[in-house]
Amino acid sequence: GAGVSQSPSNKVTEKGKDVELRCDPISGHTALYWYRQSLGQGLEFLIYFQGNSAPDKSGLPSDRFSAERTGGSVSTLTIQRTQQEDSAVYLCASSSLAGANIQYFGAGTRLSVL
Amino acid sequence: GESVGLHLPTLSVQEGDNSIINCAYSNSASDYFIWYKQESGKGPQFIIDIRSNMDKRQGQRVTVLLNKTVKHLSLQIAATQPGDSAVYFCAENSGGSNYKLTFGKGTLLTVNP
Numbered sequence: 001g002a003g004v005s006q007s008p009s010n011k012v013t014e015k016g017k018d019v020e021l022r023c024d025p026i027s028g029h030t031a032l033y034w035y036r037q038s039l040g041q042g043l044e045f046l047i048y049f050q051g052n053s054a055p056d057k058s059g060l061p062s063d064r065f066s067a068e069r070t071g072g073s074v075s076t077l078t079i080q081r082t083q084q085e086d087s088a089v090y091l092c093a094s095s096s097l098a099g100a101n102i103q104y105f106g107a108g109t110r111l112s113v114l
Numbered sequence: 115g116e117s118v119g120l121h122l123p124t125l126s127v128q129e130g131d132n133s134i135i136n137c138a139y140s141n142s143a144s145d146y147f148i149w150y151k152q153e154s155g156k157g158p159q160f161i162i163d164i165r166s167n168m169d170k171r172q173g174q175r176v177t178v179l180l181n182k183t184v185k186h187l188s189l190q191i192a193a194t195q196p197g198d199s200a201v202y203f204c205a206e207n208s209g210g211s212n213y214k215l216t217f218g219k220g221t222l223l224t225v226n227p
Contacts, residue, residue: 004157031213033213035217040122040219041122041219042203042217042218042219042220043203043205043215043217045215045216048213048214050213056214091157091158093157095213101146101148101163101207101212101213101215102148102160102163103160103215104160105150105158105159106157107155107156107157108156108157
């Protein structure tokens with residue numbers, strides 16, 4: 001596609017439920033990133049995938065958070081047993097090797113945990 | 115101005131004026147800096163970047179200035195337009211990382227017609 005696509009755009013869930021957020025990166029981009037953005041805050045790095053290398057998971061806040069990237073393209077961020085403090089916008093970005101630091105973002109998934 | 119770790123500052127300007135958004139970065143080993151614009155309900159959009167071997171870079175209506183001595187970055191927007199209203203984030207490449215960016219909390223720019 002023309003840009004990074006994320007789905008769903010909005011997700012409302014009940015505390016304790018699991019959620020899956022999806023990211024389709026720009027075609028041909030080998031690097032993929034997940035960030036979390038709380039209201040009025042900057043972007044908090046969660047995880048980074050680059051090709052077939054082991055992902056950098058250093059930003060995941062707890063073991064309830066996990067992500068995978070299948071076939072080097074689509075990625076899924078999973079949050080298990082959601083808590084109210086997980087409510088935020090989850091942003092995905094991708095970049096190419098040629099411009100590794102220029103990350104192109106999707107519109108995000110707004111997660112609300114009731 | 116903005117500094118990583120502080121509350122979101124705001125800047126209000128009149129249409130046609132020039133805007134200057136400031137950012138203090140944290141890591142002296144960072145050698146790449148980037149500005150993003152985020153409109154309400156959208157993801158951040160790349161504006162301009164600069165490497166540490168430069169102190170100024172110009173784009174279309176935007177200029178980024180880098181002062182490594184005091185670890186300060188600024189974004190200048192010429193002839194600000196209502197469409198420029200957004201939150202602006204600076205980011206640094208986390209101590210020289212070739213992929214990880216550390217973002218500031220952003221500055222809200224409001225352009226009054």
